[in-house]
Amino acid sequence: xxxxxxxxxxxxxxxxxxxxxxxxxxxxxxxxxxxxxxxxxxxxxxxxxxxxxxxxxxxxxxxxxxxxxxxxxxxxxxxxxxxxxxxxxxxxxxxxxxxxxxxxxxxxxxxxxxxxxxxxxxxxxxxxxxxxxxxxxxxxxxxxxxxxxxxxxxxxxxxxxxxxxxxxxxxxxxxxxxxxxxxxxxxxxxxxxxxxxxxxxxxxxxxxxxxxxxxxxxxxxxxxxxxxxxxxxxxxxxxxxxxxxxxxxxxxxxxxxxxxxxxxxxxxxxxxxxxxxxxxxxxxxxxxxxxxxxxxxxxxxxxxxxxxxxxxxxxxxxxxxxxxxxxxxxxxxxxxxxxxxxxxxxxxxxxxxxxxxxxxxxxxxxxxxxxxxxxxxxxxxxxxxxxxxxxxxxxxxxxxxxxxx
Amino acid sequence: xxxxxxxxxxxxxxxxxxxxxxxxxxxxxxxxxxxxxxxxxxxxxxxxxxxxxxxxxxxxxxxxxxxxxxxxxxxxxxxxxxxxxxxxxxxxxxxxxxxxxxxxxxxxxxxxxxxxxxxxxxxxxxxxxxxxxxxxxxxxxxxxxxxxxxxxxxxxxxxxxxxxxxxxxxxxxxxxxxxxxxxxxxxxxxxxxxxxxxxxxxxxxxxxxxxxxxxxxxxxxxxxxxxxxxxxxxxxxxxxxxxxxxxxxxxxxxxxxxxxxxxxxxxxxxxxxxxxxxxxxxxxxxxxxxxxxxxxxxxxxxxxxxxxxxxxxxxxxxxxxxxxxxxxxxxxxxxxxxxxxxxxxxxxxxxxxxxxxxxxxxxxxxxxxxxxxxxxxxxxxxxxxxxxxxxxxxxxxxxxxxxxx
Numbered sequence: 001x002x003x004x005x006x007x008x009x010x011x012x013x014x015x016x017x018x019x020x021x022x023x024x025x026x027x028x029x030x031x032x033x034x035x036x037x038x039x040x041x042x043x044x045x046x047x048x049x050x051x052x053x054x055x056x057x058x059x060x061x062x063x064x065x066x067x068x069x070x071x072x073x074x075x076x077x078x079x080x081x082x083x084x085x086x087x088x089x090x091x092x093x094x095x096x097x098x099x100x101x102x103x104x105x106x107x108x109x110x111x112x113x114x115x116x117x118x119x120x121x122x123x124x125x126x127x128x129x130x131x132x133x134x135x136x137x138x139x140x141x142x143x144x145x146x147x148x149x150x151x152x153x154x155x156x157x158x159x160x161x162x163x164x165x166x167x168x169x170x171x172x173x174x175x176x177x178x179x180x181x182x183x184x185x186x187x188x189x190x191x192x193x194x195x196x197x198x199x200x201x202x203x204x205x206x207x208x209x210x211x212x213x214x215x216x217x218x219x220x221x222x223x224x225x226x227x228x229x230x231x232x233x234x235x236x237x238x239x240x241x242x243x244x245x246x247x248x249x250x251x252x253x254x255x256x257x258x259x260x261x262x263x264x265x266x267x268x269x270x271x272x273x274x275x276x277x278x279x280x281x282x283x284x285x286x287x288x289x290x291x292x293x294x295x296x297x298x299x300x301x302x303x304x305x306x307x308x309x310x311x312x313x314x315x316x317x318x319x320x321x322x323x324x325x326x327x328x329x330x331x332x333x334x335x336x337x338x339x340x341x342x343x344x345x346x347x348x349x350x351x352x353x354x355x356x357x358x359x360x361x362x363x364x365x366x367x368x369x370x371x372x373x374x375x376x377x378x379x380x381x382x383x384x385x386x387x388x389x390x391x392x393x394x395x396x397x398x399x400x401x402x403x404x405x
Numbered sequence: 406x407x408x409x410x411x412x413x414x415x416x417x418x419x420x421x422x423x424x425x426x427x428x429x430x431x432x433x434x435x436x437x438x439x440x441x442x443x444x445x446x447x448x449x450x451x452x453x454x455x456x457x458x459x460x461x462x463x464x465x466x467x468x469x470x471x472x473x474x475x476x477x478x479x480x481x482x483x484x485x486x487x488x489x490x491x492x493x494x495x496x497x498x499x500x501x502x503x504x505x506x507x508x509x510x511x512x513x514x515x516x517x518x519x520x521x522x523x524x525x526x527x528x529x530x531x532x533x534x535x536x537x538x539x540x541x542x543x544x545x546x547x548x549x550x551x552x553x554x555x556x557x558x559x560x561x562x563x564x565x566x567x568x569x570x571x572x573x574x575x576x577x578x579x580x581x582x583x584x585x586x587x588x589x590x591x592x593x594x595x596x597x598x599x600x601x602x603x604x605x606x607x608x609x610x611x612x613x614x615x616x617x618x619x620x621x622x623x624x625x626x627x628x629x630x631x632x633x634x635x636x637x638x639x640x641x642x643x644x645x646x647x648x649x650x651x652x653x654x655x656x657x658x659x660x661x662x663x664x665x666x667x668x669x670x671x672x673x674x675x676x677x678x679x680x681x682x683x684x685x686x687x688x689x690x691x692x693x694x695x696x697x698x699x700x701x702x703x704x705x706x707x708x709x710x711x712x713x714x715x716x717x718x719x720x721x722x723x724x725x726x727x728x729x730x731x732x733x734x735x736x737x738x739x740x741x742x743x744x745x746x747x748x749x750x751x752x753x754x755x756x757x758x759x760x761x762x763x764x765x766x767x768x769x770x771x772x773x774x775x776x777x778x779x780x781x782x783x784x785x786x787x788x789x790x791x792x793x794x795x796x797x798x799x800x801x802x803x804x805x806x807x808x809x810x
Binding site for chain 1: 554705714724726732759798
């Protein structure tokens with residue numbers, strides 16, 4: 001009798017690290033924190049327009065939005081950043097109505113260069129205002145058709161390296177260009193990402209911490225198929241959305257043994273979702289892990305005043321408490337409440353403050369975590385074959401309607 | 406030998422319907438579509454302020470936001486509606502900076518009357534501007550402490566009936582008052598909800614359709630513990646959030662046999678999340694059902710112009726297509742792509758248009774579906790014991806810090 005198998009042994013820590021080191025040479029996002037940002041900063045200085053409109057979808061907008069949303073109220077930004085990212089006509093119209101197109105720079109972002117939504121919206125913009133080298137800049141792959149268009153019109157272009165996937169592209173031109181233009185300190189961003197990279201590749205205890213989490217999530221994937229990120233600040237709403245794409249699109253794959261894999265990401269916001277999703281976490285089925293994200297320092301001293309309201313005296317214990325203290329105590333109460341039931345896996349990430357380096361460090365750590373989980377799952381973390389069939393069907397449908405009209 | 410058990414047989418269709426008929430007499434939301442709206446409309450006429458700020462959280466805001474977000478760009482609304490619903494200091498500050506407080510009506514909404522976030526924010530507002538009967542109105546339970554406060558200050562109050570839970574309260578004063586004030590046709594809203602109610606209780610085929618879905622979701626709850634709502638319009642972003650609360654907080658419960666139950670709601674938006682979550686649906690584990698929601702008529706004729714872009718000629722098939730047609734074809738392509746893999750349970754809801762009656766009918770159907778699923782699961786759909794422990798812990802933490810300071 002002969003016997004062969006292709007079962008994968010649980011991969012050892014050393015093997016995973018070796019795989020990541022190997023992959024680091026091929027996969028572009030690992031190198032992004034170490035790039036030179038001069039080109040982006042130089043270009044940013046030349047931009048005169050007050051409105052910056054990014055035309056893009058998915059990986060071309062989510063990371064930029066995450067960082068912008070996190071920082072915009074804590075920085076005095078002189079320019080306004082907007083995203084045209086959907087084909088919903090009411091959304092397009094309502095956003096465009098509120099901006100002065102004559103005072104707008106359009107950044108058209110598409111890795112492939114032929115994203116249907118992006119090209120459709122850009123065509124529409126072209127019917128409203130002449131798009132030329134004075135008001136349009138393009139971010140795409142070197143040999144894409146969008147790049148050819150930009151060249152033909154002498155438009156400034158920035159490159160997305162071939163080996164940087166959309167959902168891992170926030171620290172490439174995709175994110176750095178628009179963020180630099182509106183006045184976010186992109187060097188501080190990269191500093192935060194670089195610190196995480198250096199810690200990960202240089203410090204055993206840092207690497208082991210992330211690896212332990214990745215291993216846990218994969219080994220218990222059948223018990224806990226849902227990973228909730230519970231962010232205690234409305235500033236992190238964009239981060240949650242970005243995490244959902246990163247996690248869902250990277251890990252929802254057929255593995256090398258033809259078995260379907262995937263962990264389902266959920267992003268919720270505290271304290272708002274204490275009044276919504278928390279009930280399901282605390283009393284519902286034990287199919288979720290929870291990561292609570294706290295912001296240590298909001299750099300904000302808004303506080304509940306010493307106001308007495310007749311009839312509501314029982315809530316006077318709230319008086320004189322800073323809102324930043326209240327929200328963090330709400331997070332702590334939620335964590336304590338989750339830990340008290342004992343059977344919900346829960347970890348807590350506390351980021352320093354509402355700063356460039358803090359959000360970048362968090363995002364880069366999630367990129368590394370995603371790569372590790374992908375390794376443990378034996379999937380290709382960086383492709384997305386599952387969305388192609390829909391694109392082909394759409395094209396057929398549209399070409400058909402074109403012939404009919 | 407004797408043998409007794411408390412196993413529940415699978416409940417029959419007739420029994421479920423009988424239970425719902427019984428519950429209809431006790432649970433308040435069933436009656437809301439049939440109420441008289443004169444009080445709200447009369448009050449709305451008297452409001453002079455341009456800004457309407459709702460202070461509330463969870464069930465006190467999510468339904469109102471869902472309807473407002475759906476309709477606001479398709480109606481010429483004269484007043485602006487804002488929500489102060491979180492203790493995030495940066496969120497509070499950035500919202501307040503942008504409104505003229507002298508020209509603002511505050512609607513303080515809390516069913517219990519002692520919601521920490523709501524009272525904290527209201528106290529803060531009180532330190533910025535005198536809140537009195539001229540600029541503040543209160544929505545709460547009849548005998549709450551917030552009601553006592555309102556009475557003591559001669560403020561106008563509207564009642565939330567005791568038997569209407571927060572997440573089922575959108576068609577009570579909670580939603581109808583602010584929506585009537587900003588100019589949404591609340592009679593049309595109730596007309597939509599009423600139609601669904603009458604169909605459900607009067608037409609076997611309508612009732613059977615919803616019941617079949619509820620039964621499927623519960624009978625396959627271990628295979629498919631995640632229920633994705635994939636809404637093909639950015640207008641439905643608020644609806645998604647409302648659905649997440651309704652579903653999560655109603656069904657995440659310990660059942661009558663002390664077993665943890667719960668189905669996990671996810672809300673995503675098309676086409677944006679085709680570039681994010683769709684990969685996980687198509688290629689990931691088969692642990693999700695998908696409900697696609699389409700809007701048949703956007704009442705909007707924005708179209709992709711007949712613009713040719715040098716180098717991008719291959720996308721000229723997009724020219725002359727209306728965006729509303731494009732987004733609906735994208736939805737159809739996604740549905741076809743999901744159906745082609747054969748093992749993802751998927752249903753499609755198409756709502757007529759961007760109209761009051763359409764969104765209300767959809768929301769009311771989801772309330773009924775939630776009640777049915779709750780029955781099949783043997784849980785109490787209408788309470789939320791799992792969030793109480795966190796509240797007690799928070800109070801202790803805050804009182805402690807109060808003594809220290």
